[in-house]
Amino acid sequence: MNRIGKKEQTYIQEVLDGQFSSANTYQMVTRLEKTFAEKFHVKHAIAMVNGTATLHMALEAAGVKPGDEVICPPLTMSSTSIAVLQANAVPVFADVDKNTFLITAETIEKVITKKTKAIITVSLYGLAPQMEEIMEVARKNHLIVIEDNAECYGAFQDHKLVGTFGHMASYSFQSSKHLTAGEGGMVITEDDELADKLRRYSGLGYAGISGKKGRITKDDIQSPDYERHVVLGWNYRMADLCAAVALGQVERMEELVEIRCKSAAYYEEQVKDCEWLQPQLVKEGNIPSYWTYVLRLDIEKVDWHVFRKKYQEFGGDGIYAAWKLSYQEPMFQNKSFLNREKSGIYDSYDYKKIHCANAEFLQPRLLQLKTNYYELEKARQQAEVLGKTIAYFDAQIQEKRRTS
């Protein structure tokens, strides 16, 4: 299978054939949004430049104000909390579960304060946290929930498509994601008011646009009386060329998700009897989409770097570690927030003192195995390498036991 196929090429050609004339501009984005909304059975889909801008705009649409607290997990790609800072709000980190690696209703509840305004859940590696439990906590505390599903297209929970639990859900088309256009993002929502705000804030605050209407008519915009900007907005609009590729990918979503799930199944087969490698726990009712296949390594038995080196020696591809926990990044530790730290908002928050015990336990132990193989034979070979690596270290562990 080709990751980028005929459909994407055809749509790109259509955009180019349109010569970027004003009549054609934004047509492809509109088509993409319509298709995306239909795929997820939601009312609104609003395309943006990437999956960080989408989170930022979701927070602005949620009405998050400077100094409001937004709860998010620390074990994620840092865009989740960076977007909170971009909205001049305060990221508050809730710990994750040691087995699912995900934020939980319980850990969220522990960090709710009077200042909490929103929660960003992260469907990490293609697996969603227990959303109904989290929504229950949110309802009780009048909080907005934004699902960060950059890594989670096409997963299900309790027979519902992941992305349809929260008030909004955010997606990324960055190159490593299930669906890609090189870069790009999407927010979905059922709420008309949120949709209007998402569109307006990501479209420079233009008056004439709304959730359902991404373009302004020529008659409007050509008039000398036209007042364009009704609120402060950002220019986070997606380009038609990106939308062309993304449209082809969205139409092929099931196929592109399925191929990652098949790679994951090969790995699963190899680790099922291994005591020192623990896959991400999939709770009942969940069908994940395996952005990557992730294992928790017992580093008391096998060193992380030694495992990775041996895996590669046997012919395996590079294994990624989990990102540093967001609050461990120098930007948080030193509060290098581009003068926002001078606002006083962050004075009572010291990220050097934050500790999420489970996330800190997990971060040095996780192994992210690639699932983006478009030839399944390659995935099968990689799983065989995993099996060989496990057998190698099993023999070493047994030898150690015998001689001690």
Ligand SMILES: Cc1ncc(COP(=O)(O)O)c(C=O)c1O
């Ligand atoms: C969980 C998560 N959130 C947000 C993002 C940001 O998306 P983008 O790179 O499109 O800005 C990513 C990945 O890049 C991600 O993995």
